[in-house]
Amino acid sequence: MFSFKWCHLLIIFHVLVATPMSSLTNSSDQLSTKFLDIAKKPEVFDWMVKIRRKIHENPELGYEEFETSKLIRVELDKLGIPYKHPVAVTGVVGFIGTGSSPFVAIRADMDALPIQERVEWEHKSKVPGKMHACGHDAHVAMLLGAAKILKQHENEIQGTIVLVFQPAEEGGGGAKKIVDSGALKNVTAIFGLHVVPEIPVGEVASRSGPLMAGSGVFEAIISGKGGHAAIPQLSIDPVLVASHVIISLQDLVSREADPLEPQVVTVSKFQGGGAFNVIPDYVTIGGTFRAFSREGLKHLKQRIEQVIIDQAAVQRCNASVNFHDEDKPLYPPTINNGDLHKLFVDVAGNLLGMDKVSADNPPVMAAEDFAFYQVVIPGYFFRLGVEYDSSEPPQSLHTPYLKINEDALPYGAALHASLATTYLIKYQQDVAKVVGEYHDKL
Structure with a gap:
């Protein structure tokens, strides 16, 4: 009715x-x-x-x-x-x-x-x-x-x-x-x-x-310490740290999500540096996360932020995460x-x-x-x-x-x-x- x-x-x-x-x-x-x-x-x-x-x-x-x-x-x-x-x-x-x-x-x-x-x-x-x-x-x-x-x-x-x-x-x-x-x-x-x-x-x-799934977007800046690529011990490489972060984000679906509930975390943006022999001060990564329940979306959003910030901290970098809530709201x-x-x-x-x-x-x-x-x-x-x-x-x-x-x-x-x-x-x-x-x- x-x-x-x-x-x-x-x-x-x-x-x-x-x-x-x-x-x-x-x-x-x-x-x-x-x-x-x-x-x-x-x-x-x-x-x-x-x-x-x-x-x-x-x-x-x-x-x-x-x-x-x-x-x-x-x-x-x-x-x-x-x-x-x-x-x-x-x-x-x-x-x-x-x-x-x-x-x-x-x-x-x-x-x-x-x-x-x-x-x-x-x-x-x-x-x-x-x-x-x-x-x-x-x-x-x-x-x-x-x-x-x-x-x-x-x-x-x-x-x-x-x-x-x-x-x-x-x-x-x-x-x-x-x-x-x-x-x-x-x-x-x-x-x-x-x-x-x-x-x-x-x-x-x-x-x-x-x-159709609900979705959100995220963007993170991972800051380290730039320097010459030939002497990496004097730098804190944000490119390497961002690579670890990206791998860790995939664990949110493979290890934390119910296998019977479809979820996706995709990193589709990776920007930083510009020269072959320079370690940059920071890199930017970003992407999307999706799920078929509002609870699943909220969980992914919370864990994405935790993983990025904590993973960066473990490797001596700082990180900030932006979910663009004002201009790109979380889609149910x-x-x-x-x-x-x-x-x-x-x-x-x-x-x-x-x-x-x-x-x-x-x-x-x-x-x-x-x-x-x-x-x-x-x-x-x-x-x-x-x-x-x-x-x-x-x-x-x-x-x-x-x-x-x-x-x-x-x-x-x-x-x-x-x-x-x-x-x-x-x-x-x-x-x-x-x-x-x-x-x-x-």
Whole structure:
């Protein structure tokens, strides 16, 4: 049963007593089945493609999505959809429906990555060193596509659908800022998706429970005493000490973690020195740590700091550790709500066919700041196939060679719209059931 607040009962009771449950169920199926057909029509599909390409040509990094945000607001204005802006610096939160309870949210992230695009095509990034290498340009286009479809059927929406255009997913914790802003205070569920180039167009994948790991970053400065490489006894070599630290950090997973609980500690940054015959005064190391539980993340964070500082001290060096909590907050694990998983399987199976729905997709150690929503709201996150060419090896996300099959855009838009509308109907069915049980007890 979907969660709800008792204060919502009075708001929607008058709708329930006048509407048979069979009518609610039928309206859900009817809306869902026609959304994909609408999304594939040229006036919607071509419009989404145009938006996606314009955003792709003009990528903006986290909290710098000013032009992307402006484009979104212009399109929402044309559609007659009210919105709040700015939310979380550049974010936009729109509203479709009655303006009253229940509220459900659908989300797209807007930010690009500091990557130089290597794909040669007409709509290649025009900004040197920046690229939509994670598909967020497609995410925005699909959410706007869903908004266009939903606006056309606004009189059939039984509640309010909240459109969340979020900044800074790539390490900046934009979702946390959206939550902290209070923009979602009445929302009882939220859905999000991510494009995946390894999955064919028209197919989706997800699972109930843990889907993606939580993550954090660390950076440490290990200070010794520099000197000539030919007389190391007069120096305290921070390079050697950092090497010991890196080996010791790997023991946190191999010797301290439960073998049945996946964890990762990766040192991906090692900087220091510059000359072949000079021992530097200090070196900098940094990396990421990941786990599928918040407790596991906290333990890793604590032990990483202890290991670095104490290991350095044993070998006569000083060390300081920075977890960049202010600009790169600790991401919780992405854990899908079980009831929303059932709804997702029903909706996706109805739209695409059950053979196109992978309902037990293996979890991955990548992180996603959608998890910040799931900490405070029941949430569901799924993967959408955007395979470009099945005859070629797929280029993964976060690479300069990423290509997205734009034929996938209608599927994302239709799923967004269908999940939101179906949730509102199912929510009211659950409330009606509780009202009936309460009435029977009286």
